[in-house]
Amino acid sequence: xxxxxxxxxxxxxxxxxxxxxxxxxxxxxxxxxxxxxxxxxxxxxxxxxxxxxxxxxxxxxxxxxxxxxxxxxxxxxxxxxxxxxxxxxxxxxxxxxxxxxxxxxxxxxxxxxxxxxxxxxxxxxxxxxxxxxxxxxxxxxxxxxxxxxxxxxxxxxxxxxxxxxxxxxxxxxxxxxxxxxxxxxxxxxxxxxxxxxxxxxxxxxxxxxxxxxxxxxxxxxxxxxxxxxxxxxxxxxxxxxxxxxxxxxxxxxxxxxxxxxxxxxxxxxxxxxxxxxxxxxxxxxxxxxxxxxxxxxxxxxxxxxxxxxxxxxxxxxxxxxxxxxxxxxxxxxxxxxxxxxxxxxxxxxxxxxxxxxxxxxxxxxxxxxxxxxxxxxxxxxxxxxxxx
Numbered sequence: 266x267x268x269x270x271x272x273x274x275x276x277x278x279x280x281x282x283x284x285x286x287x288x289x290x291x292x293x294x295x296x297x298x299x300x301x302x303x304x305x306x307x308x309x310x311x312x313x314x315x316x317x318x319x320x321x322x323x324x325x326x327x328x329x330x331x332x333x334x335x336x337x338x339x340x341x342x343x344x345x346x347x348x349x350x351x352x353x354x355x356x357x358x359x360x361x362x363x364x365x366x367x368x369x370x371x372x373x374x375x376x377x378x379x380x381x382x383x384x385x386x387x388x389x390x391x392x393x394x395x396x397x398x399x400x401x402x403x404x405x406x407x408x409x410x411x412x413x414x415x416x417x418x419x420x421x422x423x424x425x426x427x428x429x430x431x432x433x434x435x436x437x438x439x440x441x442x443x444x445x446x447x448x449x450x451x452x453x454x455x456x457x458x459x460x461x462x463x464x465x466x467x468x469x470x471x472x473x474x475x476x477x478x479x480x481x482x483x484x485x486x487x488x489x490x491x492x493x494x495x496x497x498x499x500x501x502x503x504x505x506x507x508x509x510x511x512x513x514x515x516x517x518x519x520x521x522x523x524x525x526x527x528x529x530x531x532x533x534x535x536x537x538x539x540x541x542x543x544x545x546x547x548x549x550x551x552x553x554x555x556x557x558x559x560x561x562x563x564x565x566x567x568x569x570x571x572x573x574x575x576x577x578x579x580x581x582x583x584x585x586x587x588x589x590x591x592x593x594x595x596x597x598x599x600x601x602x603x604x605x606x607x608x609x610x611x612x613x614x615x616x617x618x619x620x621x622x623x624x625x626x627x628x629x630x631x632x633x634x635x636x637x638x639x640x641x642x643x644x645x646x647x648x649x650x651x652x653x
Contacts, residue, residue, distance in 0.1 A: 285318035307338030315342040315420035323349040379564025397635040404624035455627035474501035496554040551577030
């Protein structure tokens with residue numbers, strides 16, 4: 266069976282500023298209203314948001330309502346959006362969930378059986394296509410908040426935006442770039458691939474030896490979604506975590522090891538474009554957990570989350586991926602394909618590097634747009650004709 270590979274390479278990490286305050290969405294809203302009434306400037310509002318960690322998901326609807334209500338400045342608005350991204354692996358507040366009763370055991374099993382059929386039969390039949398893959402990369406490295414000011418660590422901020430055309434074949438089959446290759450040298454920060462791969466097949470296979478259970482209903486733009494939670498023990502996991510941990514803090518970067526087996530998905534963090542001989546490689550297959558959002562009538566999977574169990578993911582504090590699927594028009598047909606993904610990674614603090622400015626957190630948001638068929642045309646020339 267093909268494995269899900271999560272590949273991360275890290276330089277020695279600086280200690281984080283401190284533990285964030287865990288709050289509900291309602292508490293966040295009240296804190297922002299109070300600060301806004303006191304006419305706090307944009308940077309102070311940004312810092313206030315950066316000191317919080319949500320215990321519930323800040324949904325897109327609620328985020329839009331808060332932005333319209335609060336009139337935040339650009340820095341605070343970005344901080345709030347990134348806080349919402351980080352909360353996307355959580356359940357929404359109970360008040361935002363429909364009051365629909367949970368389905369019976371037979372209906373739950375029918376939905377899961379339909380989802381397994383969808384993964385086994387529908388996904389392999391997707392036509393080869395091209396799409397635009399646009400990635401916004403954020404990290405918490407030090408930056409100047411004001412011109413000519415001393416750089417400070419002030420939470421996640423945009424460090425790069427990239428866009429490229431990708432194909433279904435590339436997303437399914439390409440491996441993480443090999444160590445020392447031109448592709449590897451050109452990449453920094455957090456990179457992911459494999460959203461079109463057989464990740465769903467892995468989840469469905471691994472949960473046969475794990476647990477999957479009903480969670481709740483959610484309303485989506487396409488109608489009600491049935492949400493199931495799952496967990497996979499380390500003994501059944503095909504989710505491979507490859508970490509390269511810096512053991513010489515004076516070096517600026519680390520080299521990513523080559524991957525011998527082809528993975529279902531990949532995730533890499535590299536902080537500089539230089540190699541290092543002082544990196545120790547850590548490989549593990551951690552247990553993992555997450556949620557599945559299903560169309561209750563067809564079993565079509567609308568959204569997935571995958572998060573490594575923290576006890577198995579050292580030297581990383583967190584490693585998680587979310588993929589959202591939606592209907593897209595490709596040629597004359599409509600297909601369900603990835604439309605968005607969010608990837609998160611954070612490092613365990615390293616006291617030896619407390620004075621360094623290297624990132625300790627990374628967040629990527631990737632959008633998939635412009636789907637169209639991969640089409641080749643052939644022209645046959647006769648009678649010695651020369652093309653003009």
